Amino acid sequence: MWGKLDSNMNYLTTVEEVQVKILYKSLSKLLEEQREVLERKYRVFLKRQGKPNCYTDAELHKKYGISLLEYQEYRRRIETVFKAYLLPIAEEYQEELSRAIDLVHRK
Numbered sequence: 641m642w643g644k645l646d647s648n649m650n651y652l653t654t655v656e657e658v659q660v661k662i663l664y665k666s667l668s669k670l671l672e673e674q675r676e677v678l679e680r681k682y683r684v685f686l687k688r689q690g691k692p693n694c695y696t697d698a699e700l701h702k703k704y705g706i707s708l709l710e711y712q713e714y715r716r717r718i719e720t721v722f723k724a725y726l727l728p729i730a731e732e733y734q735e736e737l738s739r740a741i742d743l744v745h746r747k
Contacts, residue, residue, distance in 0.1 A: 642683040654740040669725040
């Protein structure tokens with residue numbers, strides 16, 4: 641979803657615009673290295689069989705020169721840190737998100 645949001649910034653719905661704010665404010669709290677790990681996993685797309693797909697853990701662990709299990713544990717730790725930032729930030733935007741959702745349902 642992250643990559644799709646980035647590549648369609650000019651076409652986002654109001655709800656997606658709020659989601660982007662939440663995403664990027666949360667990502668800004670991470671260290672650059674942590675953001676890079678998540679970006680490689682969830683933002684960077686490869687063309688496979690004519691459609692975009694994210695890198696797999698099996699591909700990414702090799703980029704970091706560690707075992708698959710070590711990479712997965714490392715990524716999960718970063719995701720846990722990210723979630724700790726994401727939840728309170730999402731709360732900050734809850735009212736704005738609710739208004740955006742109401743607008744969608746009224747159309």
